[in-house]
Amino acid sequence: MTAFSGNGASYRVQPGGEIAGELTVPGDKSISHRSLMLGGIAEGETHITGFLAGEDCLATLRALQALGVRIERPEPRTVHVVGQGLEGLTAAGVPLEMGNAGTAMRLFMGLLAPQAFDSTLVGDESLMRRPMERVATPLRLMGADIRTRDGRPPVQIHGTPKLQAIDYALPVASAQVKSAVLLAGLSAFGRTRVTEPAPSRDHTERMLAAFGVEVLRDGATVAVAGGQRLTGTSVAVPADFSSAAFFLVAGCLAAPRGLLLRNVGVNPTRTGLLEMLRLMGADIRVHPLRQEARPGAEPTADIEVRKSRLKGIRVPEALVPLAIDEFPAFFVAAAVAEGETLVRGALELRVKESDRLAAMAQGLAVLGVESQLLEDGLWLRGGQALGGGIIESHGDHRIAMAFAVAGLVARGPIEIRDVANVATSFPGFVDIARSAGLQIETL
Numbered sequence: 284m285t286a287f288s289g290n291g292a293s294y295r296v297q298p299g300g301e302i303a304g305e306l307t308v309p310g311d312k313s314i315s316h317r318s319l320m321l322g323g324i325a326e327g328e329t330h331i332t333g334f335l336a337g338e339d340c341l342a343t344l345r346a347l348q349a350l351g352v353r354i355e356r357p358e359p360r361t362v363h364v365v366g367q368g369l370e371g372l373t374a375a376g377v378p379l380e381m382g383n384a385g386t387a388m389r390l391f392m393g394l395l396a397p398q399a400f401d402s403t404l405v406g407d408e409s410l411m412r413r414p415m416e417r418v419a420t421p422l423r424l425m426g427a428d429i430r431t432r433d434g435r436p437p438v439q440i441h442g443t444p445k446l447q448a449i450d451y452a453l454p455v456a457s458a459q460v461k462s463a464v465l466l467a468g469l470s471a472f473g474r475t476r477v478t479e480p481a482p483s484r485d486h487t488e489r490m491l492a493a494f495g496v497e498v499l500r501d502g503a504t505v506a507v508a509g510g511q512r513l514t515g516t517s518v519a520v521p522a523d524f525s526s527a528a529f530f531l532v533a534g535c536l537a538a539p540r541g542l543l544l545r546n547v548g549v550n551p552t553r554t555g556l557l558e559m560l561r562l563m564g565a566d567i568r569v570h571p572l573r574q575e576a577r578p579g580a581e582p583t584a585d586i587e588v589r590k591s592r593l594k595g596i597r598v599p600e601a602l603v604p605l606a607i608d609e610f611p612a613f614f615v616a617a618a619v620a621e622g623e624t625l626v627r628g629a630l631e632l633r634v635k636e637s638d639r640l641a642a643m644a645q646g647l648a649v650l651g652v653e654s655q656l657l658e659d660g661l662w663l664r665g666g667q668a669l670g671g672g673i674i675e676s677h678g679d680h681r682i683a684m685a686f687a688v689a690g691l692v693a694r695g696p697i698e699i700r701d702v703a704n705v706a707t708s709f710p711g712f713v714d715i716a717r718s719a720g721l722q723i724e725t726l
């Protein structure tokens with residue numbers, strides 16, 4: 284695994300501290316990306332509130348502007364998108380920079396494949412190493428002309444306006460691949476069907492419905508007919524469950540008086556971590572908020588968590604895709620839990636912003652945790668006191684935040700290297716973490 288040179292920023296977390304109070308984490312990353320993209324190809328205006336002003340979503344925003352979409356941001360978390368219609372995007376003329384954002388790159392592949400112009404997609408060092416054939420393959424079956432370099436970016440798209448619908452069985456549970464195929468399907472002849480091997484997040488399907496598209500679901504298959512118009516709408520983005528996850532774990536470790544997380548998105552395709560923590564014995568209460576009564580609405584809740592005695596578990600494989608971004612935080616909980624924890628069926632973790640299995644095993648070893656890296660998972664023995672030390676985040680935002688949380692129960696200071704990418708998903712993490720009681724500073 285290559286460590287990034289990054290821009291040098293580090294966190295230092297002093298050991299101990301108590302977590303308490305109420306907090307609202309920033310907006311959902313997946314929903315923010317989709318609200319911009321669907322707003323851009325809709326007819327009429329889309330008004331987004333609670334937008335995640337993180338680097339990943341800002342990359343999507345800038346790319347859409349380069350493709351001719353007028354976007355205004357009167358406040359950091361409020362965005363107005365003037366939709367151009369399905370055929371209204373125009374050539375950017377320069378490579379579109381996706382930064383660290385895998386979701387942006389993969390969804391744009393689906394959106395741009397059927398355009399009447401060519402596009403090139405590039406990203407940062409991490410993204411340039413990530414697999415893109417998983418999206419290019421089904422799009423080519425639809426007639427798209429897409430080139431990757433040895434399966435990785437840059438992605439070169441020769442726009443092909445006459446795509447054909449396909450019936451595609453996803454080889455891995457991936458919301459990004461599913462979404463790219465569905466987005467391309469909006470411009471294809473016929474009805475595009477995607478079948479998932481296990482449920483993955485369904486934000487695209489929900490949001491397409493909110494924009495007036497007919498989306499049919501039959502068991503594990505989701506289908507859209509090409510040629511449907513999207514109508515601009517308003518989107519209220521809930522707080523990101525994946526960002527809340529760090530505080531759910533922090534609360535389990537160090538909130539004897541309880542911690543309340545407000546207005547969190549609790550779409551059941553995202554909340555596998557809740558179940559995993561409960562299996563470990565966590566005291567977590569979910570208080571559902573009233574759901575908007577309109578198509579595509581996302582469920583939200585206030586979530587209360589309290590310090591709990593955790594025990595190690597064997598994670599049911601069915602929960603893995605429902606918690607795919609939460610494993611860095613989960614492994615910290617498992618390191619504290621009494622006994623052994625085993626995760627299998629999580630090969631996908633090796634192709635995230637870093638190889639998250641290897642990065643976690645390496646960081647936990649620094650803190651003195653015994654673990655064994657498996658091809659598709661990780662075994663570890665929890666319950667021993669954690670030490671301090673220097674952790675490499677490998678430029679991965681979620682690895683950095685997970686080890687910051689570990690500081691709550693460590694015996695010595697933890698320094699986490701290369702943390703700038705926390706801004707991709709969780710701007711303001713340090714301020715929010717400090718307000719909750721974590722003794723963290725940026726160096």
Ligand code: S3P
Nearest residue numbers: 313386456457458459460607608
């Ligand atoms: C995402 C899907 C997941 C997830 C990523 C966001 C999305 O990736 O890990 O952080 O917004 O669709 P995969 O689709 O590759 O599982």
